[in-house]
Amino acid sequence: MKLRGRVAVITGGSKGIGLGCGRVFVRHGAQVVLAARGHEDGQRAQAELASLGGEALFVACDVTSADDLERLFTTALARFGRLDCLVNNAGWHPPAMSIDQTELADFEALLRLNLTSTFLACKLAVPHLRATRGSLIIMSSEVALIGQAQAPAYAATKGGQLGLARALALDLAADGVRVNAVCPAGVMTPLMEEWANSQYDPAAALKMVDSWHPLGRMATSDEIGEVCAFLAADEAAFVTGQTICPDGGAMLGYRR
Numbered sequence: 001m002k003l004r005g006r007v008a009v010i011t012g013g014s015k016g017i018g019l020g021c022g023r024v025f026v027r028h029g030a031q032v033v034l035a036a037r038g039h040e041d042g043q044r045a046q047a048e049l050a051s052l053g054g055e056a057l058f059v060a061c062d063v064t065s066a067d068d069l070e071r072l073f074t075t076a077l078a079r080f081g082r083l084d085c086l087v088n089n090a091g092w093h094p095p096a097m098s099i100d101q102t103e104l105a106d107f108e109a110l111l112r113l114n115l116t117s118t119f120l121a122c123k124l125a126v127p128h129l130r131a132t133r134g135s136l137i138i139m140s141s142e143v144a145l146i147g148q149a150q151a152p153a154y155a156a157t158k159g160g161q162l163g164l165a166r167a168l169a170l171d172l173a174a175d176g177v178r179v180n181a182v183c184p185a186g187v188m189t190p191l192m193e194e195w196a197n198s199q200y201d202p203a204a205a206l207k208m209v210d211s212w213h214p215l216g217r218m219a220t221s222d223e224i225g226e227v228c229a230f231l232a233a234d235e236a237a238f239v240t241g242q243t244i245c246p247d248g249g250a251m252l253g254y255r256r
Contacts, residue, residue: 002233004029006134007080009072011063011121012090014041016189017139019048020221021087024229026054033076035061035090063090063117073124083128085232088118089139091157093191095198096150107153114157119164122179126172133176135232138165139224142185142247162243169241178240180231185250186210186218213248 008025012018013034022032026049034049034056036042042058049056059075061068076083091114094106122136129136143151144158162181169179186192186209199205210217227246230236245251 001029002235003084003229006084006132006232007031007033007076007082008085008087008232009033009035009076009083009125010087010089011035011061011072011117012139013087014038014045014058016191017184017187017221017224018087018089019045020223021089021225021228022049022056023052024222024225025085025232026052026056028229028233030085030232031055031080032057033072033080034058035063035072037062063121064112066120069117069120069124072121073128077128082132083125084132084134085137086121086125086129086135087137087139087228087232088121088161090117091139093141093151093154098150099152102153107156110153111157111160114154115160115164118161122164122168126168126177129177130172130175134178135236136165136168136172136177136179137228137231138162138179138181139228140165140181140183140243142183142245142251144181144183145243145245146251165243166241173240178231178236180236180239180241181243182224182227182231183243183245183247184219184224185245185247186213187221187224188218189221192218212253213250214253215248217248219246219248 008030014036046056046058061072138161140161141158165181196202196205
């Protein structure tokens with residue numbers, strides 16, 4: 001119960017990696033606020049965490065809206081009275097497309113969703129995290145470190161998150177607020193399933209992604225959640241400004 005008594009806000013928390021983080025955080029004793037756009041998915045996620053014995057609150061939130069983000073933190077503080085961790089997880093990977101196919105409006109929309117929302121959520125959380133000497137966790141991607149074909153907009157937004165994490169780690173160290181980024185490779189999520197179902201042979205597509213990882217499979221959402229729980233806990237008290245890559249060895253395997 002290393003997170004007992006702590007309060008975490010998780011954006012994109014109704015499914016995928018965000019829900020995995022929520023499950024792991026409540027198992028470790030945290031009170032969790034799940035932020036997501038989908039009301040039905042959010043209510044289901046809240047009920048799932050409650051079934052695990054945790055205390056959770058779903059707040060409908062579009063992270064591209066400044067008003068929604070402000071309401072998210074106001075609601076979280078009103079309910080739980082403190083904030084110890086923010087997991088910036090909300091984001092999207094668009095379908096494969098070259099720079100020639102990527103319209104400026106599409107790039108700017110993805111920038112708003114993946115990077116600008118992360119900046120604003122951090123900005124709104126920081127005053128409360130100073131009070132608890134808490135932790136900021138930014139869910140980036142291994143793509144931010146190695147690039148990805150047919151994904152210039154996505155790679156740019158994820159790379160920007162790493163720069164933000166390092167800058168904030170420097171600025172907030174004196175306040176005792178730690179800032180780290182998590183860069184997964186393949187993770188078995190609803191978004192991954194959606195992509196596979198768009199392929200000619202979904203099972204073969206998932207098997208192909210599994211093969212990119214020397215450990216032979218993608219990560220589960222809960223495995224990524226455990227990395228985030230470590231970063232939010234006292235065990236990581238001397239860890240800040242770091243990029244953690246739970247990737248099953250994928251970065252090594254790409255050279256093959």
